[in-house]
Amino acid sequence: MLRFLILLGFVLTLYLGGREVLQGRLTVGTYGFMVFIVQDLLWPFTFLSEVMDEYQRAMASVRRVMGLLDTAIAIPHGNNSLPIEMIAGKVQFDHITFAYNERNDILKDLSLQIPAGATIGIVGATGSGKSTLVKLLLRFYEVQSGRILVDDIDIRDLNLFDLRRCIGWVSQDVFLFHGTVAENIAYGSFDASHDEIIHAAKLAEAHEFILQLPQGYDTIVGERGQKLSGGQRQRIAIARAILKDPPILILDEATSAVDNETEAAIQKSLAMITQNRTTIAIAHRLSTIRHSHCIYVMDDGQIVEQGKHEDLIALDGIYASLWRVQSGIH
Numbered sequence: 098m099l100r101f102l103i104l105l106g107f108v109l110t111l112y113l114g115g116r117e118v119l120q121g122r123l124t125v126g127t128y129g130f131m132v133f134i135v136q137d138l139l140w141p142f143t144f145l146s147e148v149m150d151e152y153q154r155a156m157a158s159v160r161r162v163m164g165l166l167d168t169a170i171a172i173p174h175g176n177n178s179l180p181i182e183m184i185a186g187k188v189q190f191d192h193i194t195f196a197y198n199e200r201n202d203i204l205k206d207l208s209l210q211i212p213a214g215a216t217i218g219i220v221g222a223t224g225s226g227k228s229t230l231v232k233l234l235l236r237f238y239e240v241q242s243g244r245i246l247v248d249d250i251d252i253r254d255l256n257l258f259d260l261r262r263c264i265g266w267v268s269q270d271v272f273l274f275h276g277t278v279a280e281n282i283a284y285g286s287f288d289a290s291h292d293e294i295i296h297a298a299k300l301a302e303a304h305e306f307i308l309q310l311p312q313g314y315d316t317i318v319g320e321r322g323q324k325l326s327g328g329q330r331q332r333i334a335i336a337r338a339i340l341k342d343p344p345i346l347i348l349d350e351a352t353s354a355v356d357n358e359t360e361a362a363i364q365k366s367l368a369m370i371t372q373n374r375t376t377i378a379i380a381h382r383l384s385t386i387r388h389s390h391c392i393y394v395m396d397d398g399q400i401v402e403q404g405k406h407e408d409l410i411a412l413d414g415i416y417a418s419l420w421r422v423q424s425g426i427h
C-alpha cells in the first residue's frame with residue numbers, strides 16, 4: 098500500500114508539474130527539483146512498513162512466550178526428594194487405570210510388581226498399552242486411579258527431577274538432538290568424560306560405526322539424527338542410557354531396528370548391565386526377553402499372562418502361540 102501511494106504521489110507530481118511547466122506557470126528547473134524532492138520525501142515512508150512488520154512479528158512472539166509462561170503445570174512436583182544413591186529400584190503399579198484425554202481406558206486396573214534388581218519383559222499386541230505403561234512410570238501423564246510406587250513411595254510425592262534421574266529410558270522413537278554424536282550420548286550425563294562416553298558406546302555396539310563416520314564422535318547427526326540409520330540411532334540411545342547408569346532401566350523396543358547379529362552382541366552387553374538393576378524390557382522379538390525373571394503378556398490394557406518363559410510355554414496361551422510363530426515351530 099505504502100509503495101503504491103508513493104508511486105501515485107510521484108506520478109501525480111510528474112503529471113501535474115509537467116502540465117504547469119507546459120502552460121508556462123513553472124520553470125523547468127523548479128520542476129526538476131520538485132521531482133527529486135518528492136522522491137526524497139516519500140521513500141523514507143517505506144521504512145514505516147518495515148517497522149510495522151517488525152512490530153507485528155515481535156508481538157506474535159511475545160504472545161507465544163507469554164502463553165507458554167501462563168500455561169498451568171500439568172504435572173506438579175512432589176515434595177519428597179529421593180537421592181539417586183538411595184534408590185533400590187523396586188517398582189510397583191498398584192491397580193492403575195489410565196486413559197489419554199477423552200479416550201477409552203488404555204490401562205484397566207493393572208497391577209504389576211517388580212522387585213529391586215529384577216529384569217522383566219513385557220510383550221503384547223501393538224497398541225495394547227506397553228509404552229503407555231512406562232510413560233506413566235516416568236510421569237509424563239497422571240494415572241486416573243491407582244498408584245505407582247518406586248521404592249514404596251508414590252511417584253506423585255517424589256520430586257520430578259529425582260524420579261527421572263533414576264530412570265534410564267530408551268524410547269521406542271529415539272530422539273537425537275542436532276549436535277555431535279558424543280553430545281548426544283552424553284545428553285543427561287553432561288559431566289561425563291570422553292572415555293566414559295566411548296565406554297558406553299562400546300557396550301551399546303556403537304563404537305565401530307561411530308569411528309567410521311566422517312568426524313567420528315564429533316560428527317553432527319543432523320536434526321533429529323536424520324543422518325544416521327534407525328539402528329544407529331537406537332544404539333546411540335542405548336549408549337546414552339548406559340552412560341546415565343540409572344537404577345531403573347527401561348528398554349522400549351530398544352533393539353527393534355538393528356540386525357540380529359548386532360542385537361545378539363547388544364544383548365550380551367545388556368545382560369551384564371542389567372544385572373542388579375531393575376530393568377523393564379518391552380519387545381516384540383521374544384528372543385530378546387526370553388531370559389527375563391518374569392514375562393508379562395499385555396492384552397487390552399490388562400496383564401493376561403505372567404511367568405517365566407518355560408511356564409508361559411507350558412501354559413499354552415498367547416505367549417506360547419507368539420513363540421510358535423516367531424520360532425517357526427508349528
Ligand SMILES: Nc1ncnc2c1ncn2[C@@H]1O[C@H](COP(=O)(O)OP(=O)(O)OP(=O)(O)O)[C@@H](O)[C@H]1O
Pocket residue numbers: 197198200203221222223224225226227228229230269
Ligand atoms: N499421546 C497419545 N494420545 C492419545 N492416545 C495415545 C497416545 N499415545 C498412545 N495412544 C493410544 O494408546 C494406545 C496404546 O499405545 P501404546 O503406545 O502404549 O501401545 P504399545 O503397546 O506401546 O504399542 P506398540 O507395540 O506398537 O509400541 C494406542 O491405542 C494408542 O492409539
Ligand SMILES: [Mg+2]
Pocket residue numbers: 227228229269349
Ligand atoms: Mg510401544
